[in-house]
Amino acid sequence: MKILEERILKDGYVLGKDILKVDRFLNHQVDVALLNEIGKAFYAYFKDHGINKILTIEASGIAIAAITAQYFDNVPVVFAKKFDSVNADPDSYETNVYSFTKNRDYSVRVSKKFIHQGDRVLILDDFLAQGRAAAGLIDLVRQGGGEVHGVGIVIEKSFQDGKTYVSSLGVDVHSLARIRAFIDGTPIFEEV
Ligand code: G4P
Ligand code: NA
Ligand code: NA
Numbered sequence: 283m284k285i286l287e288e289r290i291l292k293d294g295y296v297l298g299k300d301i302l303k304v305d306r307f308l309n310h311q312v313d314v315a316l317l318n319e320i321g322k323a324f325y326a327y328f329k330d331h332g333i334n335k336i337l338t339i340e341a342s343g344i345a346i347a348a349i350t351a352q353y354f355d356n357v358p359v360v361f362a363k364k365f366d367s368v369n370a371d372p373d374s375y376e377t378n379v380y381s382f383t384k385n386r387d388y389s390v391r392v393s394k395k396f397i398h399q400g401d402r403v404l405i406l407d408d409f410l411a412q413g414r415a416a417a418g419l420i421d422l423v424r425q426g427g428g429e430v431h432g433v434g435i436v437i438e439k440s441f442q443d444g445k446t447y448v449s450s451l452g453v454d455v456h457s458l459a460r461i462r463a464f465i466d467g468t469p470i471f472e473e474v
Contacts, residue, residue: 283323283458287471289316290437290459296467300439301383302409308436309342309408317349320458324406324434325353327456331431333357333404337397337419339390340364342408346436350406360396362419365389375425379418383411390418397426410435410457413444420451432456440472 293306307313333354338347339362347359366388368378374391381388397403405419416433423430430453438445438457445455460472 283319285316285319286436286459289313290461290469294469296464296469300442300464302437302439302461302464302469304408304437308346312345314349317345320346320436321350321353323458324350324404324456328404328432328434329354331404332402333431335360335397335401335403335428336406337362337392337403337423338406339415339419343406346408347406350434354404358396360392362390362392362422365391375422377418377421377425379414381414390415390422392422392426394426397423397428399427401426401428402431403428404431405433405453406435407433408436410438410444410448410455411442413447416444416448416453416455417451420448420453434458437461 294302294304297303334357336347336351336359344361351357351359368389374393376391378387379390403423420430433448433453433455435457438460440460440462448455461469462472463470
């Protein structure tokens with residue numbers, strides 16, 4: 283997605299070896315006009331799947347999911363919640379996620395009220411790194427008897443293994459910007 287790549291080059295910056303900061307437009311300050319274009323792009327790709335629900339994870343996924351839902355005829359948005367430790371709750375589906383970025387495990391939960399048998403779910407998130415967050419969300423949907431009809435990602439770091447990992451779970455991954463390397467602090471995008 284051209285305008286997204288241009289925005290990353292203009293306003294993104296690289297921290298350390300492999301972290302791209304996008305807090306000027308995506309996950310701290312938010313550019314709603316850009317999010318609208320992101321929502322349209324996800325709709326264009328996933329519109330024929332009969333999606334009836336969008337699932338994301340707090341916090342950064344929420345704005346992306348909420349804007350995108352409007353293009354899918356206002357399907358409900360559900361965001362999974364993060365907890366520091368496992369706490370068996372009979373009213374929630376729960377899964378464990380390891381974060382490589384943060385080098386720790388956390389628990390991700392969604393109420394059983396919001397995932398149902400036969401749901402056709404689109405999963406959205408801001409970043410795809412190792413894919414553990416997306417895999418956790420897939421697990422939650424499947425625990426509830428729903429079907430995952432795709433994972434939409436705003437920024438994929440394709441030099442990490444996330445896409446391979448999520449694809450191995452039988453789910454199509456579509457990313458709007460794919461960064462194959464950071465060279466001298468500049469993101470280099472995959473050719474499209
Ligand atoms: P994974 O899910 O793909 O395996 O990635 P990982 O656990 O390593 O990511 C942990 C957190 O770091 C996630 O946010 C993810 O979105 C974010 N992240 C990963 N790579 C980058 C990056 O290059 N830049 C930025 N800005 N974030 C990155 P989170 O902990 O869920 O936090 P949030 O959604 O509440 O912000
Ligand atoms: Na995130
Ligand atoms: Na994040």
